[in-house]
Amino acid sequence: MNSTELVKQIENKRSFLCVGLDTDPKLIPSMFKKEVDPVFAFNKAVIDATADFAVAYKPNIAFYEAFGPKGWESLQKTMDYIPKDIFTIADAKRGDIGNTAFMYAQTFFDPSCAGFNFDSVTVAPYMGHDSVEPFLRFEDKWVILLALTSNSGSHDFQMTKSEDYIPMYERVMRLAQTWGSPEEMMFVIGATRTDFLQKAREIAPDNFFLVPGVGAQGGSLEDVSKYAMNSRVGLLVNSSRGIIYAGDNPAVDAKREAKKVQEEMAMYLDEYYIK
Numbered sequence: 001m002n003s004t005e006l007v008k009q010i011e012n013k014r015s016f017l018c019v020g021l022d023t024d025p026k027l028i029p030s031m032f033k034k035e036v037d038p039v040f041a042f043n044k045a046v047i048d049a050t051a052d053f054a055v056a057y058k059p060n061i062a063f064y065e066a067f068g069p070k071g072w073e074s075l076q077k078t079m080d081y082i083p084k085d086i087f088t089i090a091d092a093k094r095g096d097i098g099n100t101a102f103m104y105a106q107t108f109f110d111p112s113c114a115g116f117n118f119d120s121v122t123v124a125p126y127m128g129h130d131s132v133e134p135f136l137r138f139e140d141k142w143v144i145l146l147a148l149t150s151n152s153g154s155h156d157f158q159m160t161k162s163e164d165y166i167p168m169y170e171r172v173m174r175l176a177q178t179w180g181s182p183e184e185m186m187f188v189i190g191a192t193r194t195d196f197l198q199k200a201r202e203i204a205p206d207n208f209f210l211v212p213g214v215g216a217q218g219g220s221l222e223d224v225s226k227y228a229m230n231s232r233v234g235l236l237v238n239s240s241r242g243i244i245y246a247g248d249n250p251a252v253d254a255k256r257e258a259k260k261v262q263e264e265m266a267m268y269l270d271e272y273y274i275k
């Protein structure tokens, strides 16, 4: 999916919500446990309940690969079920030397390999340009590079400053913009980093940001919208647990939560989105 299609979808749905499919078999409500594939049955119910309010789905790959072939199969069925006009993110946080990185890219982008056809994959920048470039070889696919993450450990490396006083996350964002255009590269900026949202937008004015950390992690949707929206919206805000585990019945509970977030987003689009 290209950025024009993504922005159009955001405008039509008045939403920049990404629903995280972090499906933990232990947390699936009992009504799904009798199904042949409880993970897929649950995801299907969540997708049915939230597709009107979401512009993206983000299965976190850890929740699927932990269960081997069965998990990969649940992921494949989930991907096949997601409506084709909705953006998809493989939250895999990959990163390795070039030839290995290309294999990872094929895994998620080339349907003739593992069968997946994700729009994007999250990538760790630590190994540098040749570990990211293989993901950029695929047309209309996106790299989502970790920049300033939502966890407390983000201080350990991402905030450290070199002799020129530039924090690591800023160096990553500036250099990575020389590797790929805003049409193929997004950055992960945690919603919990309110104090840096404005700075991140200053560093990368045109890139989309994938923003995890609202909902269960407590980040403010209003601050994200106020400080990081750009003239093409430029935001995909993720909520996983806050939506998918909102109650025992996704058709009611996940729907209610997704609708609530979408309505708040529509308000912020009115207030902060200046084309």
Ligand SMILES: O=c1ccn([C@@H]2O[C@H](COP(=O)(O)O)[C@@H](O)[C@H]2O)c(=O)[nH]1
Pocket (backbone or CB within 6 Å): 020, 022, 060, 091, 148, 149, 150, 151, 188, 189, 190, 212, 213, 214, 215, 216, 217, 238, 239, 240, 241, 242
């Ligand atoms: O900085 C980051 C990068 C990725 N994540 C991922 O996003 C979701 C958040 O889930 P919630 O349940 O809404 O907290 C999850 O898949 C994380 O691995 C992140 O939280 N922070």
